[in-house]
Amino acid sequence: MDDFIAYLDTSEVQAGKLEELKTAMAELAEFVKLNEPRILAYRAYFSADGSTMSVLHFHPDVASLEFHMQVAGPKFAPIAPLLKMRSIEVFGTPTEELVAQLHAKARLLGDATVIVRDLHAGFDRLPRAEET
Template sequence: MNDFLVYLDTSEVRPGKLGELKAAMEELAGFVEAHEPRIVAYKVYFSGDGSRMSVLHIHQDISSLEFHLKVAGPRFPPVAPLVRLLNIEIFGAVTEEVMKQLEAKTLLLGGTVIIHDPGPGFSRCGPPTTRRQ
């Protein structure tokens, strides 16, 4: 289980909370950037009408996601009154520990967890490999 993972969560923005949510997510993104050097990408997106928010992150491996949930997890509760989590989608294999952490997040924010197991394909994420031609 050393392949990269993609995490995507989608939430409804509670009425009248968009400005407060944007500020909270800017603060959270800054925290993640400063404290999680292994995360490949962390981006927040809002729908054109401001009614939905999606948070996308890409992790080098499962331990990066585990670390994110432990380190950033304590910063999720202040966001809870601003959103209603619809779902968390994980693209990649997860551990039992990550599932427990994700279930705890859905207990706090609502929503469901959807795991997409890896299938055929390739990735150019991660360290470059040496190939002979």
């Protein structure tokens, strides 16, 4: 069973809030780095004109993304006035509870669409817990 989960959300930056959002996201990234040791990558990207932000993260398994929602979840509400989330995409097989959490986050940050994409084919070269 392949438990790897990738997460991507895309948001519109509210007018005049770009610098404040960049600061908030840098702080959130540092918080995630310090408090979520299993997350493989966590990155925030902005479009060249600063109108759009995408957040991309990779998890070795569903439990890591569930942990992220639990630990970082309280940090989402303060950034709500800075953006309008348009979509959340999850690549992998999340639990029903996780999907419900993602829908709640989507409503909190802008009534975004939540899309789950199941694995069809492929591979990764990520080290497994038993290999490290």
